[in-house]
Amino acid sequence: MRFTWQNTSSTPMKVKTLLSQHGVTRSLLKKVKFHGGAILVNGQAVLAIHMLHGGETVTMVTPAEIGNDHLGVSDLPINILYEDRDFLIVNKPAGVASVPAHALPDNTLANRVKGYYRAQGYQNEVVHITTRLDRDTSGIVLFAKHHFAHSIIDHQLKAHAMKKMYLAVVAGTITEDHGWFDQPIGRAADSFIKRTVTPAGKPSLTEYWVVKRFTDRTVVRVRLHSGRTHQIRVHFAAAGHPLLGDALYDGPLDAGIDRQALHCMQLQFADPFLGRPLVTFAPLPADLARLIETN
Template sequence: MKFTWHNDAQEPMKVKTLLTQHGVTRSLLKKVKFHGGAILVDHQPVLAIHMLTGGETVTMVTPPEIGNDHLGVSTLPINVVYEDRDYLVVNKPAGVASVPAHALPDTTLANRVKGYYRQQGYANEVVHITTRLDRDTSGIVLFAKHHFAHSIIDHQLKAHSMRKIYLAVVAGRIDADHGWLDSPIGRAPDSFIKRMVTPTGKPSLTEYWVVKRLTNMTVVRVQLHSGRTHQIRVHFAAAGHPLVGDALYAGPADPLMTRQALHCMQLSFFDPFQERWLTNFAPLPADLANLIKTRQAANFERPF
């Protein structure tokens, strides 16, 4: 793949400095140098230490990406929310794991995306999953379609500049219309899967807004300001409001919800290739929408 920039700088700089300014990592530069890529200045091949003086056109040609034979191919369909040359946004249904794990069949979302790439005839079948959801959480999952796009998203995740919005239904009534949950989260000592609030955990910050108050339940819109495993589930459980249907964290059972009532409904990130913010939405799945409709109280608080 080719990526091209115009050097508008007034001061001399090395090519690698300009590439770094555009999000090219050191590991990607190594792949370009040693695995069949190229760097061109005004269509002529150069090294990364080549000096630019201003006004040049700089092109990076990335090497082919070899697929991972250990990732099986699934022909099960995916729900594509958005796609361009660089990114694929998928609405994951509940009950589908994001990536393969021990004892899981090759029907995870990653397997399905690889099958989709093959059906579309894409030259690159490498699956770069950049955001993940728990198996029983529905909603938006973002895939990068090449190494460079993946490194861009990794940087945004580390800088907490990506915006992920969830909708959850939690037990009990939350009186405050807006609040923060900022307790540290770490592994529970008696479980490989479960997490808990603990002083020795990693800093974790969750922001929420009440959308609607139901009978013995509250619908909340949630934004993560950190990315810990099970963060929303752990924080609300620790606050005395576990998610409806979340058996792992003692959430109340409801016949209308056979999983935790959690859905990733919005994802926003900056796309440097198009030089604009991309925002995608995933509509509420039928089970969550039905739960809210059926359990709603008479007083409507606020629209989604």
């Protein structure tokens, strides 16, 4: 793949400095150098330490990414919300794990995406999953289609620059129209899977807005300002409002839904390749829509 920039600075700098300004990491530069890529200045191959003086066209050619044989291929379909050269955004159904585990080795979303890449004949077959959802949470999952895009998204995630919005239905009535949970989350002492609010945990910040109230439940829109495991589920459960259908965190199991009532409905991030924000929406799945419409 080829990525090209114009050097608009008149201050002398090395090529690697310019590339770094555009999000190219040292690890990617190593792949370009040692695995068949190239750096071109005005069409001529150069090293990363080549000096620029202004006005040059700089091109980075990245090598093909061969798929990992340890990740199996699934022919099951995916629901594509958006795709271009750099990113694939998928609407994950509830009940499908994001990535393989011992109990779910071959039927995950990552397996399906690899199958899709192969069916399309894409040169890059490496599956770069950049956001994940719990198996029984539905909604948006973002895949980077090459190493460069993955490193850029990683940087945005670490800087908390990505905006993820969820819709959840929780038990009880939340009286405040807008609120925050600012409580650290860590692993529960009695479970490998379960998390809990604990002073020894990592800082975790969740923001919510009430969408609709019923006598026994509340529909909320939720934004994560950090990315802890089970964060939404843990914070609402700790506040006395566990998600409907969430057996792990003692949510009501007789409310008309057989999984936690949680859906990632919106994703927004800065796309440097398009030069603008990229915003994607995922429609509500039928089980959540019925839960909201019938109450």
